[in-house]
Amino acid sequence: MSLGDLQVLLFQLGARVFAARASDLRRVAGSLLERPEDGVAETVLGSPWNPRRGLVVDVGGEERTVLVDGVLGLRVVPEPDFEALPAFAREVLPTAALTGFAMLDGIPTLVVDLPTLVREGERHRSAVPSEEESRHA
């Protein structure tokens, strides 16, 4: 691994595979999460079909767990194999959590900024009233 290389964690959410910088992760939670209700399930990436794993990240000094369908492992990606999101796509996407692509075996795999993903998910959750809140409104 040279200085410009970056380690990414590949994970599966629904039918898709995404990458995240390994340095963003504190750990991968196992199949039995202590409090699965605390996990972040709904994000701009969609929801897991069968959340068996959790990606534990640090957000503002607190741990948050992004629920995913599976963890596929770590890959070392040379710096030239990273591509930024095209400028136009960056402008029109409603999220800053998609940062670009890691070219893995020639296939562009979306790189996700996990802390941003969690922050955006929580903002969205607090902006949308829950079913219970809606009933009492």
Add this chain to the structure above:
Amino acid sequence: MAEQQERGSGAPDPAPRGPASGSEPDVWYFAVRLGDGRYAFAASLVTEVVRLGPLTRLPAAPPFLPGVFTHRGEILPVLDLGELLLRRPVATRPGGRVAIVHADPWRVAVVADEIEGLAQVPRRRIGPPPAAQQAGEFLQAVVADDLGDIGVLDLPRLVAAARARSVPA
């Protein structure tokens, strides 16, 4: 090789200017088909026409951005002209043709129902846009070639409007 270079060199400036005159050179447009309609934009915006590679979809992308694809190592956003103009998505498929355009400051790949290619139009056949039409806001002119009428689009303005529509408040 799947790619095709559609533009000849030395194509005249395609921007329509002033009233038509018999001695003025023809104007070059790049024509596409959307449903039953024919549309075009300045040929000078098109850098090349290539085959669409596998599309990578982007989560939460607006409908006019069906995804991105890789062309010679560059990742290009794909713009659905049908969705943008008529709110009727184009059926994108790998191997279909896309036009790579430079709509300042962005470089994007444009998909339509059919890519026709260059259309050479005498200046005298350039007319004003109709007062009311579905794509009217972005129509600069109507031109006619041997195959019929073509609505000329202000593509950079169309792309900028799409961007403005999507930018979160």
